[in-house]
Amino acid sequence: MAKILSKPKNERTIAEMFDNIALNYDFLNALLSLKQDHRWRKKLINEIPYCKNGNFLDIATGTGDIVTQAYAAKKGYKTYCGIDISKNMLQLAEKKANKKSQNIKFSLGSAENIPFEDNSVDCLTISFGLRNVINTEKALQEFQRVLKPGAKLLILDFFSPPNRIVSKIFLFYFEKILPKIGGIFSKQDAYEYLPKSLTFFYSSKKLIESLEKLNFKKNKIQSFIFQTCILKSFTLCE
Incomplete structure (x- = not known):
């Protein structure tokens, strides 16, 4: 896979990248975040409302952690889909889901x-996936389309921190350390792309x-590690 130096223009490039790192994805997430990713996902799970006979959907579900949890x-919920x-x-x-329940369903699909x-x-939830969407605005419009009025949207992702000192430390780790560690266990190109994806992504404010x-x-904003990782909760107005 060629190095990705600018924002990809098609989903196939992103899909191939994640296909290449799939086997080590969970392990590396835990390693590179010092297992903080587990805590952040639990925070997201806590924000999911109870909804009898409702439909739950996780976008960019990866290896299915959010759906199974x-x-x-x-x-x-009547359905749990990723x-x-x-x-x-x-x-x-x-x-992973077959060990939990056959009521969980997965399918190919794009944000x-x-x-x-x-x-x-x-x-609807999306964790560490919105940065990798080609057209962010179109994805947000799709979220609005499929959600019922009054439904909840939860977004968990990395953002460039507003504090300059924190930003320099964060970017140094993301750009210099993360690719080297990731490259030991998986495709280094993928872990060189992930830091760059921050430069393509919306700011938290935008x-x-x-x-x-x-x-x-906007309902609630929870920030972790000096606002480098943020969980955002929204409700679609009726």
């Missing part, structure tokens, strides 16, 4: 073209403003 912690553009990630997600009907989802224009109301 949501099923275990938030009973009552979509991703990486076939290899989904294969691992299905193996920019969600295979769900209008106003059909009661809670993401909030974009969602508010789409009739989303």
Whole structure:
């Protein structure tokens, strides 16, 4: 795989990258975050509302951690679904879910073209995936389309921290240390791309403003590690 020096223009490039690192994805996430990713995901799970006979959807589901944890912690939904553009990630997600429940479903799907009907989802989550979407604005419009009025949207991702000193330390780790550690266990090109994805991504402020224009109301913001990782909670206004 060639090095990605600018924002990819098609999903195939991103899908191939994640296909290549799928086997080591969970291990490296835990290693590179010092297992903080587990804590952050639990925070997200805590924000998922109980919804009897509702539909739960996780976008860019990866190896299925959010879906399987949501099923275990938030009973009552009629469906628990996860979509991703990486076939290899989904294969691992299905193996993980089969140990939990056959009621969890996974399928190929993109944040920019969600295979769900209008106003059909009661809670939508996306963790560390929105940065990798080609057209962020289109994805946000898709979130608005598939969510029911009053439904909840939860976004967990990395952002460039506003503090200059923290930003320099964070970017040094992301750009210099992370690719080297990641390259020992997996495809280094992928872990060179991930830090660059921050430069392509919306700022935290711009993401909030974009969602508010789409009739989303900001509920709660939780920041971790000096605002380098942020969990955002929104409700689609009725």
